[in-house]
Amino acid sequence: MANRRPARTHPRIGAAVKAPAVKIDDEYPTPSNVWRLRTDVWEYLAYAAKQLHGVTDPTLAEKGLFDEVKRRLCILEAVEAYWAVPGMAHVAALRARFEEGDHAAALVLTEAVTRGFARFEPDHEDHLADPDSPAVALEPARPALPDPRPRFEVLVVDDMSETVREEFVAEMFSQRRGTDAFAYAVNVVPSLEDALIAVLLNPTIQACILRPGFSVPSRHRPGDDLRKYLDAMIEPGVAVYPPHERILKLADLLKGLRPELDLYLVADVSIEELAGASGRRFNRLFRRNESMELHLSLLQGVAERYKTPFFDAVQHHSRKPAAVFHALPVSRGGSVVNSRWIKDMGEFYGLNLLHAETSATSGGLDSLLDPRSSIKGAQQLAARAFGARRTYLVTNGTSTANKIVHQSIVAPGDVVIADRNCHKSHHYALMLAGAQVAYVDAYPLDEYSFYGAVPLKTLKGMLLDYRRAGRLDEVKMVTLTNCTFDGIVYDVQRVMEECLAIKPDLVFLWDEAWFAFAGFHPIYRRRTAMAAAAALEANFKDPDYIERAKAQRAALFDAETGQPADDQVWLSTRLLPDPETARLRVYATQSTHKTLTSLRQGSMIHVFDQDFSHLNEVTFREAYMTHTSTSPNYQILASLDIGRRQAELEGYELVQRQAYLAQSVARMVARHPLLKKYFRVLSTHDLIPEEFRATASPMPLQDGLAAMDEAWRTDEFVVDPSRLTLHIGKTGVDGDTFKHKYLMDLHGIQVNKTSRNTVLFMTNIGTSRSSVAYLIDVLVKLAEHFEREQSDMGPLALEARKETVAALIGTPPPLPDFSRFADRFRSDDQTTDGDIRAAYFTTYKTGSCGYLMPKQLAERVIAGDEVVSAGFVTPYPPGFPILVPGQVVTKEILSYMEALDTREIHGFDPNLGYRVINELPARPGRV
Numbered sequence: 059m060a061n062r063r064p065a066r067t068h069p070r071i072g073a074a075v076k077a078p079a080v081k082i083d084d085e086y087p088t089p090s091n092v093w094r095l096r097t098d099v100w101e102y103l104a105y106a107a108k109q110l111h112g113v114t115d116p117t118l119a120e121k122g123l124f125d126e127v128k129r130r131l132c133i134l135e136a137v138e139a140y141w142a143v144p145g146m147a148h149v150a151a152l153r154a155r156f157e158e159g160d161h162a163a164a165l166v167l168t169e170a171v172t173r174g175f176a177r178f179e180p181d182h183e184d185h186l187a188d189p190d191s192p193a194v195a196l197e198p199a200r201p202a203l204p205d206p207r208p209r210f211e212v213l214v215v216d217d218m219s220e221t222v223r224e225e226f227v228a229e230m231f232s233q234r235r236g237t238d239a240f241a242y243a244v245n246v247v248p249s250l251e252d253a254l255i256a257v258l259l260n261p262t263i264q265a266c267i268l269r270p271g272f273s274v275p276s277r278h279r280p281g282d283d284l285r286k287y288l289d290a291m292i293e294p295g296v297a298v299y300p301p302h303e304r305i306l307k308l309a310d311l312l313k314g315l316r317p318e319l320d321l322y323l324v325a326d327v328s329i330e331e332l333a334g335a336s337g338r339r340f341n342r343l344f345r346r347n348e349s350m351e352l353h354l355s356l357l358q359g360v361a362e363r364y365k366t367p368f369f370d371a372v373q374h375h376s377r378k379p380a381a382v383f384h385a386l387p388v389s390r391g392g393s394v395v396n397s398r399w400i401k402d403m404g405e406f407y408g409l410n411l412l413h414a415e416t417s418a419t420s421g422g423l424d425s426l427l428d429p430r431s432s433i434k435g436a437q438q439l440a441a442r443a444f445g446a447r448r449t450y451l452v453t454n455g456t457s458t459a460n461k462i463v464h465q466s467i468v469a470p471g472d473v474v475i476a477d478r479n480c481h482k483s484h485h486y487a488l489m490l491a492g493a494q495v496a497y498v499d500a501y502p503l504d505e506y507s508f509y510g511a512v513p514l515k516t517l518k519g520m521l522l523d524y525r526r527a528g529r530l531d532e533v534k535m536v537t538l539t540n541c542t543f544d545g546i547v548y549d550v551q552r553v554m555e556e557c558l559a560i561k562p563d564l565v566f567l568w569d570e571a572w573f574a575f576a577g578f579h580p581i582y583r584r585r586t587a588m589a590a591a592a593a594l595e596a597n598f599k600d601p602d603y604i605e606r607a608k609a610q611r612a613a614l615f616d617a618e619t620g621q622p623a624d625d626q627v628w629l630s631t632r633l634l635p636d637p638e639t640a641r642l643r644v645y646a647t648q649s650t651h652k653t654l655t656s657l658r659q660g661s662m663i664h665v666f667d668q669d670f671s672h673l674n675e676v677t678f679r680e681a682y683m684t685h686t687s688t689s690p691n692y693q694i695l696a697s698l699d700i701g702r703r704q705a706e707l708e709g710y711e712l713v714q715r716q717a718y719l720a721q722s723v724a725r726m727v728a729r730h731p732l733l734k735k736y737f738r739v740l741s742t743h744d745l746i747p748e749e750f751r752a753t754a755s756p757m758p759l760q761d762g763l764a765a766m767d768e769a770w771r772t773d774e775f776v777v778d779p780s781r782l783t784l785h786i787g788k789t790g791v792d793g794d795t796f797k798h799k800y801l802m803d804l805h806g807i808q809v810n811k812t813s814r815n816t817v818l819f820m821t822n823i824g825t826s827r828s829s830v831a832y833l834i835d836v837l838v839k840l841a842e843h844f845e846r847e848q849s850d851m852g853p854l855a856l857e858a859r860k861e862t863v864a865a866l867i868g869t870p871p872p873l874p875d876f877s878r879f880a881d882r883f884r885s886d887d888q889t890t891d892g893d894i895r896a897a898y899f900t901t902y903k904t905g906s907c908g909y910l911m912p913k914q915l916a917e918r919v920i921a922g923d924e925v926v927s928a929g930f931v932t933p934y935p936p937g938f939p940i941l942v943p944g945q946v947v948t949k950e951i952l953s954y955m956e957a958l959d960t961r962e963i964h965g966f967d968p969n970l971g972y973r974v975i976n977e978l979p980a981r982p983g984r985v
Contacts, residue, residue: 104168142245216269233353261711283762320359367435446664457483545781559633578709897944
């Protein structure tokens with residue numbers, strides 16, 4: 059073959075250099091910090107080589123520099139065994155150069171790697187100096203021409219000899235072509251444990267090749283964190299499994315960690331039997347002599363994730379000549395480029411944006427309301443990426459996504475159990491749908507003036523109340539926010555499991571507006587709606603689970619009467635649904651634009667509904683038509699397609715990085731003597747009451763991945779470690795002022811949410827180490843400012859400041875629970891739901907409502923009058939309705955509103971006061 063590169067043993071990929079048995083302890087790589095540690099070590103060794111260059115007398119070198127170089131090399135040797143590039147041969151050559159005192163050559167070797175870090179590119183062997191070349195010490199480091207192709211690494215799992223290893227890697231290397239769409243490098247590890255460590259540490263791995271000869275234990279000694287994490291994953295006795303069972307077990311473990319990985323099996327013996335037993339675990343199975351087909355399959359597997367059908371269609375459209383005769387003057391830049399007055403629009407946004415604007419649905423662009431080609435393909439790829447059965451793209455935000463789901467499922471009169479603390483779009487959606495809303499309260503965090511999440515016991519209790527009232531059949535849906543704005547995350551699987559045990563056809567809507575990224579990290583993922591639904595589906599088919607559920611139901615119902623046991627028994631039992639009757643009807647709405655890459659308002663609806671095709675598909679389509687624009691923004695749709703591609707190919711790397719960066723800020727605040735004087739990052743112990751925690755760590759990720767894994771497996775609620783709630787009470791400044799005056803106006807730091815005495819900082823997949831360093835620097839400057847300000851105060855000013863701080867640190871009036879709906883809007887006296895649509899539209903009648911100023915309203919409430927809210931009253935913060943239509947106003951609500959110090963309250967007119975419903979008669983026929 060004319061283009062075939064000669065086969066040879068490539069010295070930098072798959073080299074047969076064994077790393078020493080280095081213990082990976084707290085100073086060594088863990089999945090959460092390896093990306094930082096690895097970069098820092100390479101950059102330090104480059105710095106050391108520069109410092110030592112030309113130094114012949116070790117005593118002239120910086121004190122301790124040689125010892126530090128040795129220590130860092132040990133770290134590097136523990137890391138690079140799990141990377142193909144630069145690889146262990148490169149590291150061995152670097153050690154040799156340092157030991158020989160050839161620091162010029164060491165500098166060449168380190169800079170060949172650090173140049174890749176500087177370009178924010180994965181390392182690639184073509185960038186590196188050849189460590190075996192005798193000229194390496196003589197040639198100055200010079201930039202290599204960057205290869206524009208995306209590149210990745212392939213992990214081979216097999217305990218092969220050094221000779222076989224070199225031959226295999228050389229053979230795969232020889233298959234590569236300059237015309238390939240992607241470039242890859244190959245690394246080989248000998249064991250099951252090494253394979254798991256590799257995919258945890260090395261996010262550039264996109265494919266794994268399994269060969270039957272691998273062993274089980276790692277030859278390295280993982281530190282305590284990795285050891286505990288592996289022990290929790292790997293069941294005892296794997297080492298004695300027959301080879302084919304061991305292969306399938308490893309495949310399952312790899313998919314559990316990173317389901318996006320492509321898996322290939324290469325074997326000679328009984329390949330047909332393995333094919334029959336492998337299910338859908340592997341992309342393809344090969345015999346050992348099919349290296350070209352394996353090479354092509356590796357490229358094709360990544361190409362499948364790289365596809366962006368709608369983004370490609372938009373690009374193709376923008377490059378085609380066209381004459382526009384439709385109602386979009388901006389299309390092709392027609393109304394812009396020839397204008398004398400708005401040319402700056404084209405200069406600012408660029409011609410690509412204008413050329414991509416169109417209202418056409420032909421020529422490959424497709425229709426969002428009736429997708430048949432490129433948009434349909436983009437939605438199918440998104441469903442695969444997020445673990446959904448179906449996915450729908452939304453171009454006007456998750457507020458609209460929530461309304462679509464509610465309207466598609468809920469009919470007037472259906473009861474919906476909803477977190478009163480949920481986003482206002484749910485309240486409006488329930489009003490539009492005509493639902494009977496039964497609000498449940500999250501546990502309050504009065505000290506910080508916001509809510510946590512709804513306890514499972516509260517949800518079960520409400521379902522049992524409806525069963526006792528004979529109305530359980532009316533309960534249609536449960537709506538909860540996961541995770542909350544403040545980072546509180548539910549045990550989604552357990553919530554659905556126990557609720558389905560009480561009502562097996564219950565529908566769940568999980569608002570994951572702030573949690574779209576979670577599906578791309580193995581620990582986060584298990585608490586997403588789609589992953590939990592898939593886990594329950596697997597449980598419902600497991601014979602052991604079926605038997606346990608059957609036994610439990612026998613214990614919960616009287617054998618003779620069929621009556622359920624006392625409610626307290628149900629509340630105190632971890633319930634299992636009946637797999638024969640339970641139906642998984644799960645929906646998740648996600649703001650892709652909030653936590654993944656998308657233009658503003660880009661969102662998705664993910665569906666895992668076993669009854670969708672025959673119960674909800676038609677109504678869903680009608681609801682989608684109702685709330686979706688007939689002129690959707692194609693740039694938003696294209697960005698959703700691109701965001702999905704990025705999440706599948708590098709989501710794992712970016713998510714673990716954002717969480718680690720947040721924790722690095724938390725550590726600095728806790729350790730810096732001046733920062734901890736004025737600031738404190740709230741921990742799990744602050745945000746989750748002890749009754750909801752089985753584990754004890756205040757910040758699990760800081761204790762290692764194993765500690766985080768344990769908490770996320772066992773605790774009822776956990777805290778997303780990528781979010782930091784900073785307590786600022788000791789500064790004497792309230793959250794709103796701190797946000798606008800000190801962060802945004804003075805330093806350009808943007809945040810979304812504050813409370814009376816806290817500020818929420820959220821890292822995301824775009825957060826960089828530089829931005830985190832800037833945040834820390836700004837906090838130090840502000841702490842210095844408050845320190846100087848306090849030192850300049852006189853006695854009276856100090857006393858006033860002391861009182862302000864005491865007020866901010868002290869507990870204000872408690873957050874008010876939902877009071878109740880007025881009798882006029884309730885169904886009965888035994889349950890709590892109310893008809894907010896009837897209350898809302900009551901106000902359309904002339905003379906049905908009026909206004910009361912806070913003082914007048916308080917007087918009436920204290921006098922015992924039943925005053926009913928005519929609308930939604932939503933202060934920001936906390937950002938959820940304190941009052942909804944039809945709700946009775948109480949003195950606790952008024953006390954809370956009076957204590958609020960916020961400039962933005964929707965539904966309250968400072969000139970007129972609260973809008974209330976005038977006195978109404980009881981509903982005719984009310985029970």
